[in-house]
Amino acid sequence: MKALIFILLLLSFSFAQLKVVVTYPWIGELVREIGKDKVNLHVIAKGTEDPHFVVPKPSHIAKMRNADLLIIQGASLEIGFLPPLLQQSNNPRIQPGRQGFLDLSQFVELIEKPQRVSREMGDVHPEGNPHYNLDPHNIPVLAKAIAERMCQLDLSNCSLYKTNLEDFLQRFKNKLKEWDESLEKLKGIKVVQYHKLYDYLLQRYGLVSLGTIEPLPGIPPTAKYVEELIKKAQGVRFVLQDVYHEKRTSQYVAQRLGAKLVVLPHDVGAVSEVKDLFSLFDEIVQRLNQ
Template sequence: MKLSKMIPLLLLFMQTAFAGQLQVVATYGYIGDIVQRVGKDRVEVVLLARGDYNPHIIIPKPSYIAKLRRADLLVINGGQLEIGWLPQIIKQANNATVQPGERGFLDLSMHVHLIDVPTSVSRELGDVHPEGNPHFFLDPDNIPIIAKAITERLSELDPDNQSFYEANNKELYALWQQKMKEWEEKLKPLQGEKVVEYHKIFDYFLNRFGFTIAGTIEPLPGIPPTTRHIAEVEQLIKREGVKYILQDVYNPQDASTYLSKQLNVKLIIMPHDVGSVKEADNVFSVFDEIVRRLTNG
């Protein structure tokens, strides 16, 4: 066969050989977006959780099990955020590749520093943050760390494309550093402001940009407030001169609305993940939207 006839055949073979994308299952939208940015057309990503749901309580659908059964890689937040719903899906999917401890299982919480890790072994009943605060995604300094962990794992599973993943990660890192400067600049005037939040979900963000968390409407993470606790928070807001009440999109808003109206303190509904509000459709726009809502008057 002449060389000119062989080339198209060779190309056809190469296309076929490279057509198999890595099948990645991500628990939350932010993870899926970062995997997609690093893996681009080399990965096919499916998400398990909807962004506007409580990340602690996802109702498993049977289709999740089928998705996980075919996966090459499962990437989770970890830190017990998925403890209430993911273990049974992993069990039912019965996919040896993505079991904890395998290369096809990546727990992002192992790569970052968790805050509020309890020093004593006694756990207060019902606290959904028993091993520390799992909402580390909302510290934007953690994004490059998460992206690096994902880059390394994709490279390990698909070494032929290592330089491709690394280049994409480098590109993401450069864009992220630019945005960090912009967010820091915009939030500078709010440094030191006191806030109250409903659930301890924005702590990483608030710490990073120098806000003071005066208190929470939930007495403990995951425990709804009693009338008595709301009255205490009311006193605290008055006493401390709290500027904002911050509320996620999924918890009941009655207490926050009551306190906001009663005390004339601004209530801000904040996105916590990709897909939590329509403006926050990727990791960049989640932070853009948080910053926009905080700085809008």
């Protein structure tokens, strides 16, 4: 009898999927690439949502209650919705500092770190710019970090995770070459963006940002601010707009500057063409080269 229970237990463990909750679709894509059918994945935000202002839902709490691993983008990006979800999940395994909690921002060099950490002006980037996932060169190190943590939590499938990781990294490396070649042609081009969403991408490929439609990250523009922006942003070729902010101000700024308004996806699912990490960067490259 004992032996039978032991075998049943062993079977249940070997067939159990690793339960992973992630905050954003692009992180989910990495988990899916590495874990495939060994992982039960739940993604909190939709690709069409503002990553700063995701609507927390009870269904997320239920998933977090049973999760083995929670992976976040970090750098305060989730601060508006994640802390109450984490608390209400009442799951000690996925709390900060535990093995079941992985903050990906620790693996990249954050840019635009403020001298003085403060949210008093409404700035939603108190630790620096959290949108590091939009530089495709940051993706491989993050994929490795996720695979390593999945291995620690699920040793039985570790060799499979490593194989899947290597396969992903190879395919991604090939695409990186292609994206680099296309985007390096845009070096020196001047842009304005709505939010500081694309700064890592702009920095990587040498595009020059002459300002943002928002006076501060998270703060909507006033008419006076927009006029000042137009004065200092002469010579821009693109006004970069995300999918979730109002577009009227960008349209107006683009028209006044004789620039082209380009709507760029910021995550998987932001526009219908973007179904995974590969098509995310394909689409960004294509829209910037149109």
